Amino acid sequence: MAKKKVNSEECLGVLRIPEQPGKSRQRVSAEVSTSPETLSAITARIFTQVGMGPLDLTECVEAMKDKGVAVRSGDLSEAEATLAAQAVALDAIFHEMARRSALNMGQHLSAAETYMRLALKAQGQCRTTLQALAEIKNPHPVAFVKQANIAHGPQQVNNGVSTDRRGPARAEQFETEQSKLLEKSGDGERMDPGTACAAGRSNQEMATVGKIKRT
Numbered sequence: 001m002a003k004k005k006v007n008s009e010e011c012l013g014v015l016r017i018p019e020q021p022g023k024s025r026q027r028v029s030a031e032v033s034t035s036p037e038t039l040s041a042i043t044a045r046i047f048t049q050v051g052m053g054p055l056d057l058t059e060c061v062e063a064m065k066d067k068g069v070a071v072r073s074g075d076l077s078e079a080e081a082t083l084a085a086q087a088v089a090l091d092a093i094f095h096e097m098a099r100r101s102a103l104n105m106g107q108h109l110s111a112a113e114t115y116m117r118l119a120l121k122a123q124g125q126c127r128t129t130l131q132a133l134a135e136i137k138n139p140h141p142v143a144f145v146k147q148a149n150i151a152h153g154p155q156q157v158n159n160g161v162s163t164d165r166r167g168p169a170r171a172e173q174f175e176t177e178q179s180k181l182l183e184k185s186g187d188g189e190r191m192d193p194g195t196a197c198a199a200g201r202s203n204q205e206m207a208t209v210g211k212i213k214r215t
Helices: 002-012 025-033 036-047 057-072 077-103 109-137 170-183
Strands: none
Touching (some): 036 057, 057 077
């Protein structure tokens, strides 16, 4: 009799996969085994064996699929119930850890600090869970506001376009061009600013000025 019981429990852990037309059995097995419903059912089955006993894996997968269908259709009642229940459980963890921390105060400070850290973590997770529940119940409205440019009188608005179109400074450009003119003469040779210009008939202004006798 005990042997039959063990065999029945082993059968509960076997996932029954129906065949699908047009797909090989290996393909169907891969899709079912990697689906989120199957993975979640396996995890939930492991953690619920302590209080619930062995559960049928195939039925767990089907239950997970039903939950997903409800959420996709807009029914979030189970999600709200889950968050509310988790908030209560986290609050219970907070109080238990805080109680243990208080019992170790004055004697075992390290243990008291550890329990208090766990208590505060549970409190923070409880707050986050309640905040998520509040956002599901009262979602924040999303508003798309376009920019409005209002002025009393003429106004030019350039959105997203840079208005800085100034060219290089005129002073720098003038100095550069002037330097180029001083460095080169008309025949392509560099000019020597230290050489004096010879006097000649073509340049009477540079001729030596004679002495002027003043009376």
